[in-house]
Amino acid sequence: MTHIDRRRLLRGSVALAGAAALTPLSSPAYAMAPLGEAQPLDGRPFPAYDYTRANKLPREMTGYWTKSFDVGGTTRTAKVYISPATPIRAYYTVIAVPDGTDTADFLQSSGWRDVADQRQEGLFVLEPGPAGWTAAEAEADYLAAALGFYQSNNYFSIFGENYLVGYGGGAPALEAWAVANPLKVIAQVYVDSAGLSAAYLESYGSREYDGRTQYSPVDFPAGFRLIRYDETVLPTWYIRPDTRRAAASLAYWKRSNDTVPSGHHDDVLGTVYRQRRGSDRWMTSHAGPISKVAVRKDRASTRRIVEFLTAYTRYENSFAYGNQLYPRADFRRLGIEVHTMQVAGFVREYLVYRPRSARRKAPVVFVWPGDSQTDKVFVDATQWWKVADREGIILVIVCEQYSRTSVVVSHRDSLAFYRQLRDVIAARHDVDTTRFYSTGQSAGSGVTQNLAIAFPEYFAAVASSSFPAAPNAAGTVTLDGVAYPARRQKIPNYLIYGYGDIQGFVGTLWDDTQNQTDSWAQYHLGVDGLTLADVDTVAGRRSGFRDRFQTWTWYDKNTHAPILKLTRNVYRSHNTTAEEPPLLWDFLKHYSREIAADGTVARYYSPSAFRRPGDRRRI
DSSP states (O other): OOOOOHHHHHHSTTOOOTTOOSSTTOOOSSOOOOOOSOEEOTTOOOOOOOTTSTTBOOGGGOEEEEEEEEETTEEEEEEEEEOTTOBTTBOEEEEEOOTTOOHHHHHHHTSHHHHHHHHTOEEEEEOOBTTBOOOGGGGHHHHHHHHHHHHSOSSOOBOSSEEEEEETTHHHHHHHHHHHOGGGEEEEEEESOOOOOHHHHHHHHTOBOOSOOSSSOOOOOTTOOOOBGGGOOOOEEEESOOTTTTHHHHHHHHHHTTBOSSOEEETTTEEEEEBOTTOOOGGGTTTOSOOEEEEESSOOOHHHHHHHHTTEEEEOSSOGGGOEEEEOOOHHHHTOEEEEEEETTEEEEEEEEOOTTOOTTEEEEEEEOOTTOOHHHHHHHHOHHHHHHHHTOEEEEEOOEEOSSTTOEEOOSHHHHHHHHHHHHHHHSOEEEEEEEEEEBTHHHHHHHHHHHHOGGGOSEEEEESOOOOOOTTSEEEETTEEEEOOOOOOOEEEEEETTSOGGGOSOTTSSOOOHHHHHHHHHHHHTTOOGGGSSOTTOEEESGGGOEEEEEEEOTTTOOEEEEEEEETTOOSSOOTTHHHHHHHHHTTEEEEEOTTSOEEEEEOTTTTOSTTOOEEO
């Protein structure tokens, strides 16, 4: 599995003796083969497709690499370590090594190489220049060049949110990048750091996030207060800091994390300042006050650093109002299973999560990630696992296949994959086959919505986000390059999209612009025997954090059951937030369907979500 839990870390080779150092002087728990000479990426051809490895980086890219950069006429380098089983879009820890260190020796002796191997993750390592690390601001061009390459290249791909660990003279340089790019950092740790100047921190802290997105701009209502950079919640741990010189940095991160004024003692972290109860920070609006700032005066082990960092995950690195900090899923503790199967001649991966709360005849939600979003990415990005825990549902999360390059994935053979998955899940698990549901985000929503049109009998209901679909002029939809006729059969359907979403989705059904969302609504309203005017309220019902959800609902005329639902998230761009899966499930859970021997589909709505016997009624 990709993730390992804290218990395994405690038993593993990184579980060094209690006070093991976070310096090159640390001793590994057991001898490993040395890393050897880093192989150059400069001028190296991009890796070929490796179809034998479902959702993993090509085998030829695993190992220890070096990349050089021209920074103002000086050659600077960075190292990359990719463990043998690192998947596409893996988590990486960005490490700034201290002065006077051989990087390979440091990664080995500190245990970081072993961490990467055990967790099946990657390391990106920043190195000092010929004269050592210089002042943080003077290192900005090197950080920009190295991390620019790291974030977008065709040799490997990353989750997109990062763990940062800076040592000694490299710590302030890495922290300076975090201050300037806080949306891209999950959590950070700095060892033996002098911190940053108050002037540098203030130059970024007062900056505000506006409504610009990668897609469509978000227009904020009158009187809306923009988020400042120094209100970006970002878990931070200082180990053996220069207390006097780092005082400005500590104050900055405590303000950023909206912490309580007084810390409490923790045997591992030292003095801990927790995010205050009742904090109204945007980035923890869903998870609650989970962040902290900690200061430890003496050494701590690499194991402890990993435990601190990997308690967290984050999603949406380009638009602040959709950016959220979450607890990270622990695959081993939760029991999330990673499987593979052959689909149309290719090895494909999928995840299955049956929580302890799932009872006999559990409902199943099939989850289709967005383009380039793997199954493992989507576990954390959507937090569907938390919905499954609470509601006792089984999750089946599809992984995609290599697409534009050998380190990127997208949807392929979706119809064949679903048909195989459906049969495997029904055979291996005690499930309610009348309550199979489909959801997805972006391109994954496109798969869900096209299946709802061409094969509505497959699911009791569908609910997805940020990609509507409708038949073309010929009355067909396309799946995997094949045209299928629209069946024009009822299926309960719910779609969520963002105010700043892809241009073809935005606006409302009542504006003057006809787009894909209008076409989606027109098709399903027609099938349901409804019109736009049958909506519950033209204004939309508001709900969620800062009333971010604007929802319109249409009800079946015979049973008065909700049959079509549309929500606009007025404070997000294209990427989903974990506030949305609970809404999707609250719609899905009320429906079931039965298929007669002649193929006739009977659909049912249960106000109690089938908890109260006999309350279902046929739609």
